[in-house]
Amino acid sequence: MNSISKDGLLEHETESNNDERYLVPGLVRGLAILKLFDQNHQEMTISEIAEKLDVNRSSAFRLIHTLEYCGYLKKMSQKNYALDSNVMELGFNSLSKSSMIDLASPIMRELRDKIKIAVHLSILEGTDIVFISNAQSIGSFTSNVHIGTRWHAHATVIGQLVLSRLSESEVIKRYENFTDWKVYSERTPHDIDSLLARLKEVREQEFMISWGHFNTDMAACAVPIYSQSTQEMAAVLSVSCPLSTYTEDAFRTDVARTVIAYAEKISKFIYI
Template sequence: MHDVDPVAIDTLSHEPDIKYIVPGLKRGLDILRIFNRKRVQMNAPEIAKELQVPRSTIFRLLQTLEYMDLIEKVPNTSNYKLAVGALGLGFEFLASLEITDFANPILEKLSNRTGLSAHVVIRDKTDVVFIAKKSAKLTFSSSVNIGTRLPAHGTVLGRVLLADLSKAELKKLYPESDLVGFSKQTPESVDKLSQVLEVDRVNGYAISEAYFENGIGSIAAAIRDGSSKAVAAINVTYQLGTVEESVINGLLLESVLAAAEELSRQLNYSDQKALRNVG
Protein backbone atom coordinates (compact mmCIF):
# COMPACT_ATOMS: atom_id res chain seq x y z
CA MET A 1 0.00 0.00 0.00
CA HIS A 2 1.40 3.39 -1.04
CA ASP A 3 2.08 6.10 1.50
CA VAL A 4 -0.19 9.12 1.21
CA ASP A 5 1.54 12.46 0.82
CA PRO A 6 -0.10 14.87 3.33
CA VAL A 7 0.98 17.86 1.23
CA ALA A 8 -0.79 16.42 -1.81
CA ILE A 9 -3.96 15.97 0.25
CA ASP A 10 -3.84 19.53 1.58
CA THR A 11 -3.43 20.99 -1.92
CA LEU A 12 -6.86 19.60 -2.75
CA SER A 13 -8.49 21.80 -0.10
CA HIS A 14 -9.32 25.46 -0.67
CA GLU A 15 -7.92 26.72 2.63
CA PRO A 16 -4.12 26.69 3.12
CA ASP A 17 -2.87 24.81 6.18
CA ILE A 18 -0.99 27.28 8.37
CA LYS A 19 1.58 24.64 9.36
CA TYR A 20 2.97 24.70 5.80
CA ILE A 21 3.38 28.48 5.64
CA VAL A 22 7.00 29.67 5.31
CA PRO A 23 7.48 32.61 7.74
CA GLY A 24 10.36 34.19 5.80
CA LEU A 25 8.45 34.17 2.53
CA LYS A 26 5.35 35.56 4.21
CA ARG A 27 7.34 38.40 5.77
CA GLY A 28 8.92 39.24 2.43
CA LEU A 29 5.51 39.41 0.78
CA ASP A 30 4.19 41.44 3.71
CA ILE A 31 6.87 44.03 2.96
CA LEU A 32 5.74 44.30 -0.66
CA ARG A 33 2.12 44.68 0.39
CA ILE A 34 2.67 47.63 2.74
CA PHE A 35 3.69 49.87 -0.15
CA ASN A 36 0.70 51.63 -1.72
CA ARG A 37 -0.30 54.92 -3.32
CA LYS A 38 -0.27 56.62 0.10
CA ARG A 39 3.02 55.05 1.22
CA VAL A 40 5.27 55.08 -1.82
CA GLN A 41 8.50 55.09 0.20
CA MET A 42 9.48 53.61 3.58
CA ASN A 43 12.76 53.04 5.42
CA ALA A 44 13.83 49.89 7.25
CA PRO A 45 12.91 51.06 10.80
CA GLU A 46 9.43 52.08 9.60
CA ILE A 47 8.92 48.72 7.93
CA ALA A 48 10.17 46.85 11.01
CA LYS A 49 7.77 48.81 13.24
CA GLU A 50 4.84 48.31 10.86
CA LEU A 51 5.35 44.55 10.63
CA GLN A 52 6.60 44.15 14.22
CA VAL A 53 9.68 42.29 13.02
CA PRO A 54 13.28 42.72 14.31
CA ARG A 55 15.36 45.17 12.28
CA SER A 56 18.03 42.55 11.62
CA THR A 57 15.40 40.33 10.00
CA ILE A 58 13.98 43.23 7.99
CA PHE A 59 17.47 44.09 6.74
CA ARG A 60 17.99 40.58 5.34
CA LEU A 61 14.53 40.57 3.76
CA LEU A 62 15.11 43.96 2.15
CA GLN A 63 18.45 42.80 0.76
CA THR A 64 16.77 39.74 -0.74
CA LEU A 65 13.90 41.72 -2.26
CA GLU A 66 16.35 44.26 -3.67
CA TYR A 67 18.42 41.44 -5.19
CA MET A 68 15.23 40.07 -6.82
CA ASP A 69 14.49 43.54 -8.28
CA LEU A 70 11.22 43.75 -6.34
CA ILE A 71 12.24 46.83 -4.35
CA GLU A 72 14.93 49.46 -4.80
CA LYS A 73 16.68 52.16 -2.80
CA VAL A 74 15.49 55.73 -3.34
CA PRO A 75 18.57 57.77 -4.35
CA ASN A 76 20.08 59.99 -1.64
CA THR A 77 17.78 58.57 1.05
CA SER A 78 17.51 55.52 3.29
CA ASN A 79 14.07 54.75 1.88
CA TYR A 80 12.91 51.88 -0.28
CA LYS A 81 10.20 51.76 -2.92
CA LEU A 82 8.72 49.11 -5.20
CA ALA A 83 10.88 48.31 -8.22
CA VAL A 84 10.06 47.36 -11.79
CA GLY A 85 10.10 43.68 -10.88
CA ALA A 86 7.09 44.13 -8.61
CA LEU A 87 5.28 46.03 -11.35
CA GLY A 88 6.04 43.17 -13.72
CA LEU A 89 4.39 40.70 -11.36
CA GLY A 90 1.28 42.86 -11.34
CA PHE A 91 1.11 43.05 -15.11
CA GLU A 92 1.67 39.31 -15.43
CA PHE A 93 -1.24 38.75 -13.05
CA LEU A 94 -3.51 41.06 -15.04
CA ALA A 95 -2.47 39.40 -18.29
CA SER A 96 -3.26 35.98 -16.82
CA LEU A 97 -6.88 36.92 -16.09
CA GLU A 98 -9.25 35.25 -18.52
CA ILE A 99 -11.45 38.31 -18.56
CA THR A 100 -8.75 40.52 -20.11
CA ASP A 101 -8.61 38.31 -23.20
CA PHE A 102 -12.36 38.69 -23.68
CA ALA A 103 -12.51 42.35 -22.68
CA ASN A 104 -10.16 43.98 -25.18
CA PRO A 105 -12.19 43.40 -28.39
CA ILE A 106 -15.43 44.28 -26.58
CA LEU A 107 -13.90 47.50 -25.23
CA GLU A 108 -12.72 48.43 -28.71
CA LYS A 109 -16.22 47.90 -30.10
CA LEU A 110 -17.75 49.91 -27.24
CA SER A 111 -15.30 52.78 -27.70
CA ASN A 112 -15.82 52.84 -31.47
CA ARG A 113 -19.61 52.83 -31.09
CA THR A 114 -19.72 55.62 -28.50
CA GLY A 115 -16.60 57.58 -29.41
CA LEU A 116 -15.60 57.48 -25.74
CA SER A 117 -12.92 55.88 -23.59
CA ALA A 118 -13.97 52.53 -22.12
CA HIS A 119 -12.58 50.54 -19.18
CA VAL A 120 -12.88 47.26 -17.31
CA VAL A 121 -12.03 46.95 -13.61
CA ILE A 122 -12.04 44.29 -10.93
CA ARG A 123 -12.48 44.91 -7.19
CA ASP A 124 -9.69 44.31 -4.70
CA LYS A 125 -11.23 44.86 -1.27
CA THR A 126 -12.09 48.58 -1.12
CA ASP A 127 -10.36 49.48 -4.39
CA VAL A 128 -11.08 48.91 -8.05
CA VAL A 129 -8.15 47.98 -10.29
CA PHE A 130 -8.15 48.84 -13.99
CA ILE A 131 -7.30 45.70 -15.98
CA ALA A 132 -8.23 46.79 -19.53
CA LYS A 133 -8.96 50.04 -21.36
CA LYS A 134 -9.56 51.50 -24.79
CA SER A 135 -8.88 55.21 -25.18
CA ALA A 136 -11.08 57.39 -27.38
CA LYS A 137 -9.45 58.43 -30.64
CA LEU A 138 -11.05 61.81 -31.21
CA THR A 139 -12.78 63.00 -28.03
CA PHE A 140 -11.79 63.29 -24.36
CA SER A 141 -9.28 60.52 -23.65
CA SER A 142 -8.97 58.65 -20.36
CA SER A 143 -5.89 59.36 -18.25
CA VAL A 144 -6.00 56.15 -16.16
CA ASN A 145 -3.53 53.36 -16.86
CA ILE A 146 -3.71 49.59 -16.56
CA GLY A 147 -3.07 48.78 -12.91
CA THR A 148 -4.44 52.09 -11.61
CA ARG A 149 -6.28 51.69 -8.31
CA LEU A 150 -9.17 53.92 -7.25
CA PRO A 151 -11.47 53.77 -4.21
CA ALA A 152 -14.50 51.61 -5.00
CA HIS A 153 -16.99 53.77 -3.09
CA GLY A 154 -15.78 56.87 -4.94
CA THR A 155 -16.24 55.54 -8.47
CA VAL A 156 -19.24 54.54 -10.56
CA LEU A 157 -17.38 51.38 -11.59
CA GLY A 158 -16.90 50.50 -7.94
CA ARG A 159 -20.54 51.16 -7.16
CA VAL A 160 -21.87 48.50 -9.53
CA LEU A 161 -19.50 45.99 -7.94
CA LEU A 162 -20.34 47.01 -4.37
CA ALA A 163 -24.05 46.79 -5.25
CA ASP A 164 -23.56 43.03 -5.54
CA LEU A 165 -22.76 42.80 -1.82
CA SER A 166 -25.28 42.29 0.96
CA LYS A 167 -25.58 44.95 3.67
CA ALA A 168 -23.67 42.67 6.05
CA GLU A 169 -20.87 42.21 3.52
CA LEU A 170 -20.75 45.97 2.92
CA LYS A 171 -20.46 46.66 6.66
CA LYS A 172 -17.68 44.10 6.95
CA LEU A 173 -15.82 45.70 4.04
CA TYR A 174 -16.23 49.17 5.56
CA PRO A 175 -16.20 48.70 9.37
CA GLU A 176 -15.82 52.45 9.92
CA SER A 177 -19.00 54.45 9.36
CA ASP A 178 -17.30 57.41 7.66
CA LEU A 179 -16.00 57.38 4.08
CA VAL A 180 -13.65 59.73 2.25
CA GLY A 181 -15.50 62.18 0.01
CA PHE A 182 -13.98 63.00 -3.38
CA SER A 183 -16.71 65.33 -4.62
CA LYS A 184 -20.10 66.63 -3.50
CA GLN A 185 -21.63 63.51 -5.07
CA THR A 186 -19.55 60.96 -3.16
CA PRO A 187 -21.30 59.38 -0.13
CA GLU A 188 -19.42 60.19 3.07
CA SER A 189 -20.88 57.39 5.17
CA VAL A 190 -21.57 53.69 4.71
CA ASP A 191 -25.29 54.27 5.28
CA LYS A 192 -25.46 56.86 2.48
CA LEU A 193 -23.41 54.59 0.23
CA SER A 194 -25.84 51.76 0.92
CA GLN A 195 -28.73 53.96 -0.22
CA VAL A 196 -26.93 54.80 -3.46
CA LEU A 197 -26.12 51.14 -4.06
CA GLU A 198 -29.76 50.16 -3.59
CA VAL A 199 -30.73 52.43 -6.50
CA ASP A 200 -27.91 51.00 -8.63
CA ARG A 201 -29.02 47.48 -7.70
CA VAL A 202 -32.59 48.15 -8.82
CA ASN A 203 -31.49 49.84 -12.05
CA GLY A 204 -28.89 47.25 -12.96
CA TYR A 205 -26.41 49.99 -13.85
CA ALA A 206 -24.98 53.26 -12.50
CA ILE A 207 -24.82 56.71 -14.05
CA SER A 208 -23.24 59.65 -12.29
CA GLU A 209 -21.67 62.99 -13.09
CA ALA A 210 -18.79 64.53 -11.14
CA TYR A 211 -18.95 61.57 -8.74
CA PHE A 212 -15.19 61.12 -8.40
CA GLU A 213 -13.78 63.95 -10.49
CA ASN A 214 -15.38 67.27 -11.38
CA GLY A 215 -16.33 67.62 -15.03
CA ILE A 216 -16.39 63.88 -15.74
CA GLY A 217 -19.43 61.63 -16.19
CA SER A 218 -19.51 57.84 -16.22
CA ILE A 219 -21.92 55.02 -17.06
CA ALA A 220 -21.09 51.57 -15.66
CA ALA A 221 -22.54 48.07 -15.53
CA ALA A 222 -21.46 44.88 -13.79
CA ILE A 223 -19.95 41.87 -15.55
CA ARG A 224 -21.05 38.52 -14.12
CA ASP A 225 -19.67 35.00 -14.34
CA GLY A 226 -21.37 31.62 -14.40
CA SER A 227 -22.11 31.82 -10.68
CA SER A 228 -23.98 35.14 -11.21
CA LYS A 229 -21.33 36.96 -9.16
CA ALA A 230 -20.29 40.45 -10.27
CA VAL A 231 -16.61 39.81 -11.03
CA ALA A 232 -15.82 42.99 -12.95
CA ALA A 233 -17.36 46.21 -14.23
CA ILE A 234 -17.28 48.07 -17.55
CA ASN A 235 -17.86 51.76 -18.28
CA VAL A 236 -17.47 54.72 -20.59
CA THR A 237 -16.45 58.21 -19.48
CA TYR A 238 -17.36 61.56 -20.99
CA GLN A 239 -16.84 65.27 -20.37
CA LEU A 240 -19.82 67.03 -18.86
CA GLY A 241 -21.55 69.39 -21.27
CA THR A 242 -20.35 67.56 -24.38
CA VAL A 243 -23.02 64.85 -24.57
CA GLU A 244 -26.79 65.35 -24.78
CA GLU A 245 -28.84 63.77 -21.99
CA SER A 246 -30.86 61.83 -24.57
CA VAL A 247 -27.62 60.29 -25.86
CA ILE A 248 -26.45 59.45 -22.33
CA ASN A 249 -29.70 57.67 -21.47
CA GLY A 250 -29.99 56.18 -24.95
CA LEU A 251 -26.98 55.22 -27.04
CA LEU A 252 -24.38 55.30 -24.25
CA LEU A 253 -26.40 53.37 -21.68
CA GLU A 254 -27.53 50.76 -24.20
CA SER A 255 -23.97 50.36 -25.49
CA VAL A 256 -22.53 49.83 -21.99
CA LEU A 257 -25.25 47.33 -21.09
CA ALA A 258 -24.74 45.46 -24.36
CA ALA A 259 -20.98 45.29 -23.74
CA ALA A 260 -21.57 44.05 -20.17
CA GLU A 261 -23.93 41.38 -21.51
CA GLU A 262 -21.48 40.23 -24.15
CA LEU A 263 -18.60 39.99 -21.71
CA SER A 264 -20.80 38.21 -19.16
CA ARG A 265 -21.81 35.65 -21.79
CA GLN A 266 -18.12 35.01 -22.45
CA LEU A 267 -17.83 34.17 -18.73
CA ASN A 268 -20.80 31.75 -18.95
CA TYR A 269 -23.38 34.02 -17.35
CA SER A 270 -26.83 33.24 -18.71
CA ASP A 271 -29.46 35.37 -16.92
CA GLN A 272 -29.26 38.54 -19.02
CA LYS A 273 -32.48 40.03 -17.61
CA ALA A 274 -30.63 41.20 -14.53
CA LEU A 275 -28.21 43.14 -16.70
CA ARG A 276 -30.76 44.89 -18.86
CA ASN A 277 -33.14 46.27 -16.27
CA VAL A 278 -33.34 49.67 -17.96
CA GLY A 279 -36.01 51.81 -16.35
Protein backbone atom coordinates in the same frame (compact mmCIF):
# COMPACT_ATOMS: atom_id res chain seq x y z
CA MET B 1 2.55 25.04 -56.33
CA ASN B 2 -0.30 27.27 -57.51
CA SER B 3 -1.49 26.82 -61.13
CA ILE B 4 -3.08 29.48 -63.34
CA SER B 5 -6.67 29.06 -64.46
CA LYS B 6 -7.95 30.11 -67.90
CA ASP B 7 -9.15 33.50 -66.63
CA GLY B 8 -5.70 34.30 -65.23
CA LEU B 9 -6.50 33.76 -61.55
CA LEU B 10 -4.46 31.56 -59.27
CA GLU B 11 -6.17 28.22 -58.86
CA HIS B 12 -6.46 28.58 -55.07
CA GLU B 13 -8.09 31.99 -55.51
CA THR B 14 -10.70 30.48 -57.82
CA GLU B 15 -11.41 27.78 -55.26
CA SER B 16 -11.68 30.28 -52.38
CA ASN B 17 -14.33 32.17 -54.34
CA ASN B 18 -16.40 28.97 -54.52
CA ASP B 19 -16.08 27.92 -50.89
CA GLU B 20 -19.79 27.09 -50.69
CA ARG B 21 -19.03 23.96 -52.75
CA TYR B 22 -17.45 22.46 -49.65
CA LEU B 23 -20.26 23.20 -47.20
CA VAL B 24 -22.07 20.32 -45.53
CA PRO B 25 -25.76 21.39 -45.44
CA GLY B 26 -26.65 19.04 -42.60
CA LEU B 27 -23.90 20.41 -40.39
CA VAL B 28 -24.92 23.99 -41.20
CA ARG B 29 -28.52 23.21 -40.23
CA GLY B 30 -27.43 21.36 -37.09
CA LEU B 31 -25.42 24.36 -35.90
CA ALA B 32 -28.36 26.62 -36.78
CA ILE B 33 -30.56 24.52 -34.49
CA LEU B 34 -28.17 25.00 -31.55
CA LYS B 35 -28.22 28.77 -32.11
CA LEU B 36 -32.04 28.83 -31.91
CA PHE B 37 -31.90 28.16 -28.16
CA ASP B 38 -31.51 31.25 -25.97
CA GLN B 39 -32.89 32.76 -22.77
CA ASN B 40 -36.34 33.18 -24.34
CA HIS B 41 -36.36 29.79 -26.09
CA GLN B 42 -34.89 27.30 -23.63
CA GLU B 43 -37.12 24.48 -24.84
CA MET B 44 -38.65 23.87 -28.27
CA THR B 45 -40.64 21.20 -30.09
CA ILE B 46 -39.65 19.58 -33.38
CA SER B 47 -42.40 21.54 -35.13
CA GLU B 48 -41.14 24.86 -33.73
CA ILE B 49 -37.57 24.08 -34.80
CA ALA B 50 -38.73 22.99 -38.27
CA GLU B 51 -40.66 26.24 -38.69
CA LYS B 52 -37.74 28.43 -37.59
CA LEU B 53 -35.32 26.58 -39.91
CA ASP B 54 -37.85 26.51 -42.75
CA VAL B 55 -37.46 22.76 -43.25
CA ASN B 56 -40.01 19.95 -43.14
CA ARG B 57 -40.67 18.11 -39.88
CA SER B 58 -38.97 14.93 -41.08
CA SER B 59 -35.68 16.76 -41.80
CA ALA B 60 -35.87 18.56 -38.46
CA PHE B 61 -36.42 15.25 -36.66
CA ARG B 62 -33.31 13.66 -38.23
CA LEU B 63 -31.16 16.67 -37.31
CA ILE B 64 -32.50 16.76 -33.75
CA HIS B 65 -32.05 13.00 -33.34
CA THR B 66 -28.40 13.31 -34.44
CA LEU B 67 -27.74 16.19 -32.03
CA GLU B 68 -29.41 14.26 -29.22
CA TYR B 69 -27.30 11.18 -30.01
CA CYS B 70 -24.12 13.29 -29.84
CA GLY B 71 -25.11 14.86 -26.52
CA TYR B 72 -25.86 18.39 -27.74
CA LEU B 73 -29.64 18.23 -27.28
CA LYS B 74 -31.75 16.41 -24.70
CA LYS B 75 -35.42 15.51 -24.61
CA MET B 76 -37.15 17.33 -21.78
CA SER B 77 -40.60 15.83 -22.25
CA GLN B 78 -42.53 13.90 -24.89
CA LYS B 79 -42.29 16.89 -27.27
CA ASN B 80 -39.73 19.42 -26.04
CA TYR B 81 -35.96 19.55 -26.53
CA ALA B 82 -33.29 21.66 -24.81
CA LEU B 83 -29.51 22.13 -25.02
CA ASP B 84 -27.47 19.40 -23.30
CA SER B 85 -24.21 19.77 -21.37
CA ASN B 86 -21.92 19.03 -24.34
CA VAL B 87 -22.82 22.40 -25.83
CA MET B 88 -21.51 24.19 -22.74
CA GLU B 89 -18.35 22.08 -22.72
CA LEU B 90 -17.53 23.09 -26.29
CA GLY B 91 -17.17 26.73 -25.29
CA PHE B 92 -16.04 26.25 -21.71
CA ASN B 93 -13.02 24.07 -22.53
CA SER B 94 -11.65 26.87 -24.67
CA LEU B 95 -12.89 29.97 -22.84
CA SER B 96 -11.89 28.76 -19.38
CA LYS B 97 -8.27 28.86 -20.55
CA SER B 98 -8.52 32.50 -21.56
CA SER B 99 -8.44 35.39 -19.13
CA MET B 100 -11.31 37.82 -18.81
CA ILE B 101 -9.06 40.58 -20.17
CA ASP B 102 -8.22 38.53 -23.27
CA LEU B 103 -11.88 37.81 -23.90
CA ALA B 104 -13.12 41.34 -23.22
CA SER B 105 -10.43 43.38 -25.01
CA PRO B 106 -11.58 42.97 -28.64
CA ILE B 107 -15.18 43.69 -27.64
CA MET B 108 -14.06 46.76 -25.69
CA ARG B 109 -12.20 48.05 -28.75
CA GLU B 110 -15.28 47.46 -30.87
CA LEU B 111 -17.36 49.47 -28.38
CA ARG B 112 -14.72 52.24 -28.36
CA ASP B 113 -14.79 52.40 -32.17
CA LYS B 114 -18.57 52.65 -32.11
CA ILE B 115 -19.02 55.47 -29.57
CA LYS B 116 -15.52 57.05 -29.85
CA ILE B 117 -14.91 57.38 -26.09
CA ALA B 118 -12.74 55.60 -23.52
CA VAL B 119 -13.79 52.11 -22.41
CA HIS B 120 -12.68 50.48 -19.14
CA LEU B 121 -12.85 47.14 -17.35
CA SER B 122 -12.77 47.19 -13.52
CA ILE B 123 -12.93 44.87 -10.54
CA LEU B 124 -13.33 45.40 -6.78
CA GLU B 125 -10.37 44.95 -4.43
CA GLY B 126 -11.14 45.67 -0.79
CA THR B 127 -12.65 49.16 -0.79
CA ASP B 128 -11.12 50.19 -4.13
CA ILE B 129 -12.02 49.63 -7.75
CA VAL B 130 -9.03 48.67 -9.88
CA PHE B 131 -8.91 49.21 -13.66
CA ILE B 132 -7.60 46.04 -15.31
CA SER B 133 -8.07 46.91 -19.00
CA ASN B 134 -8.66 50.04 -21.08
CA ALA B 135 -9.35 51.09 -24.65
CA GLN B 136 -8.38 54.73 -25.13
CA SER B 137 -10.85 57.11 -26.78
CA ILE B 138 -10.61 58.14 -30.43
CA GLY B 139 -9.86 61.83 -30.81
CA SER B 140 -7.97 64.53 -28.97
CA PHE B 141 -9.14 63.60 -25.46
CA THR B 142 -6.91 61.12 -23.60
CA SER B 143 -8.26 59.44 -20.48
CA ASN B 144 -6.05 59.65 -17.38
CA VAL B 145 -7.31 56.22 -16.31
CA HIS B 146 -4.65 53.53 -16.83
CA ILE B 147 -4.32 49.86 -16.02
CA GLY B 148 -3.76 49.62 -12.27
CA THR B 149 -5.47 52.94 -11.45
CA ARG B 150 -7.36 52.73 -8.15
CA TRP B 151 -10.34 54.78 -7.02
CA HIS B 152 -12.36 54.65 -3.80
CA ALA B 153 -15.31 52.37 -4.50
CA HIS B 154 -17.75 54.29 -2.31
CA ALA B 155 -17.34 57.46 -4.42
CA THR B 156 -17.78 56.04 -7.94
CA VAL B 157 -20.69 54.56 -9.86
CA ILE B 158 -18.46 51.62 -10.77
CA GLY B 159 -17.68 50.88 -7.12
CA GLN B 160 -21.24 51.40 -5.94
CA LEU B 161 -22.47 49.01 -8.63
CA VAL B 162 -20.11 46.24 -7.48
CA LEU B 163 -20.71 46.88 -3.77
CA SER B 164 -24.48 46.76 -4.30
CA ARG B 165 -24.19 43.08 -5.26
CA LEU B 166 -22.58 42.21 -1.92
CA SER B 167 -24.56 41.48 1.23
CA GLU B 168 -24.92 44.30 3.74
CA SER B 169 -22.82 42.37 6.26
CA GLU B 170 -20.01 41.96 3.71
CA VAL B 171 -20.02 45.71 2.96
CA ILE B 172 -19.88 46.55 6.68
CA LYS B 173 -16.98 44.13 7.15
CA ARG B 174 -15.02 45.70 4.29
CA TYR B 175 -15.47 49.20 5.70
CA GLU B 176 -15.08 48.53 9.44
CA ASN B 177 -11.59 50.12 9.50
CA PHE B 178 -12.10 52.55 6.62
CA THR B 179 -11.68 56.25 7.43
CA ASP B 180 -10.92 57.95 4.10
CA TRP B 181 -14.47 59.02 3.23
CA LYS B 182 -13.58 61.56 0.54
CA VAL B 183 -16.60 63.50 -0.72
CA TYR B 184 -16.70 64.59 -4.37
CA SER B 185 -20.31 65.80 -4.67
CA GLU B 186 -23.61 65.80 -2.81
CA ARG B 187 -24.14 62.25 -4.09
CA THR B 188 -20.99 60.82 -2.47
CA PRO B 189 -21.63 58.67 0.63
CA HIS B 190 -19.71 60.11 3.59
CA ASP B 191 -19.97 57.24 6.09
CA ILE B 192 -21.07 53.61 6.28
CA ASP B 193 -24.72 54.48 6.93
CA SER B 194 -25.01 56.75 3.89
CA LEU B 195 -23.17 54.14 1.79
CA LEU B 196 -25.58 51.38 2.82
CA ALA B 197 -28.52 53.66 2.05
CA ARG B 198 -27.05 54.45 -1.36
CA LEU B 199 -26.47 50.76 -2.14
CA LYS B 200 -30.13 49.98 -1.44
CA GLU B 201 -31.03 52.35 -4.27
CA VAL B 202 -28.34 50.98 -6.57
CA ARG B 203 -29.49 47.36 -6.19
CA GLU B 204 -32.60 48.23 -8.20
CA GLN B 205 -30.59 49.63 -11.12
CA GLU B 206 -29.43 47.76 -14.22
CA PHE B 207 -26.66 50.29 -14.82
CA MET B 208 -25.39 53.58 -13.37
CA ILE B 209 -24.63 57.02 -14.76
CA SER B 210 -22.38 59.70 -13.32
CA TRP B 211 -22.84 63.15 -14.81
CA GLY B 212 -20.06 65.15 -13.16
CA HIS B 213 -20.54 63.50 -9.76
CA PHE B 214 -17.00 62.15 -9.33
CA ASN B 215 -14.95 64.20 -11.77
CA THR B 216 -16.92 67.41 -12.20
CA ASP B 217 -16.25 67.71 -15.93
CA MET B 218 -16.62 64.01 -16.79
CA ALA B 219 -19.48 61.63 -17.56
CA ALA B 220 -19.37 57.89 -16.90
CA CYS B 221 -21.64 54.91 -17.49
CA ALA B 222 -21.09 51.62 -15.64
CA VAL B 223 -22.68 48.25 -16.49
CA PRO B 224 -22.10 44.88 -14.78
CA ILE B 225 -20.50 41.88 -16.49
CA TYR B 226 -21.80 38.55 -15.19
CA SER B 227 -20.19 35.12 -15.04
CA GLN B 228 -22.08 32.44 -16.98
CA SER B 229 -21.11 29.78 -14.44
CA THR B 230 -22.08 31.62 -11.23
CA GLN B 231 -24.45 34.35 -12.51
CA GLU B 232 -22.59 36.73 -10.19
CA MET B 233 -20.95 40.01 -11.18
CA ALA B 234 -17.42 39.33 -12.40
CA ALA B 235 -16.41 42.88 -13.40
CA VAL B 236 -17.78 46.22 -14.57
CA LEU B 237 -17.65 47.60 -18.10
CA SER B 238 -17.61 51.39 -18.11
CA VAL B 239 -17.12 54.31 -20.48
CA SER B 240 -16.04 57.88 -19.73
CA CYS B 241 -15.77 61.16 -21.59
CA PRO B 242 -15.88 64.94 -21.04
CA LEU B 243 -19.41 66.30 -20.46
CA SER B 244 -19.13 68.19 -23.74
CA THR B 245 -18.87 64.98 -25.79
CA TYR B 246 -22.58 64.10 -25.62
CA THR B 247 -25.73 65.78 -24.38
CA GLU B 248 -26.83 64.36 -21.04
CA ASP B 249 -29.97 62.92 -22.64
CA ALA B 250 -28.00 61.15 -25.40
CA PHE B 251 -25.51 59.81 -22.86
CA ARG B 252 -28.23 58.44 -20.59
CA THR B 253 -30.10 56.79 -23.48
CA ASP B 254 -28.11 56.00 -26.63
CA VAL B 255 -24.69 55.59 -25.01
CA ALA B 256 -26.05 53.66 -22.02
CA ARG B 257 -28.00 51.25 -24.25
CA THR B 258 -24.89 50.59 -26.32
CA VAL B 259 -22.72 49.91 -23.25
CA ILE B 260 -25.38 47.53 -21.88
CA ALA B 261 -25.42 45.61 -25.18
CA TYR B 262 -21.63 45.26 -25.18
CA ALA B 263 -21.52 44.23 -21.51
CA GLU B 264 -23.98 41.46 -22.38
CA LYS B 265 -21.69 40.43 -25.26
CA ILE B 266 -18.73 40.10 -22.91
CA SER B 267 -20.80 38.26 -20.28
CA LYS B 268 -21.55 35.47 -22.77
CA PHE B 269 -17.85 34.53 -22.75
CA ILE B 270 -17.09 34.81 -19.01
CA TYR B 271 -17.05 31.59 -16.97
CA ILE B 272 -14.87 32.54 -13.98
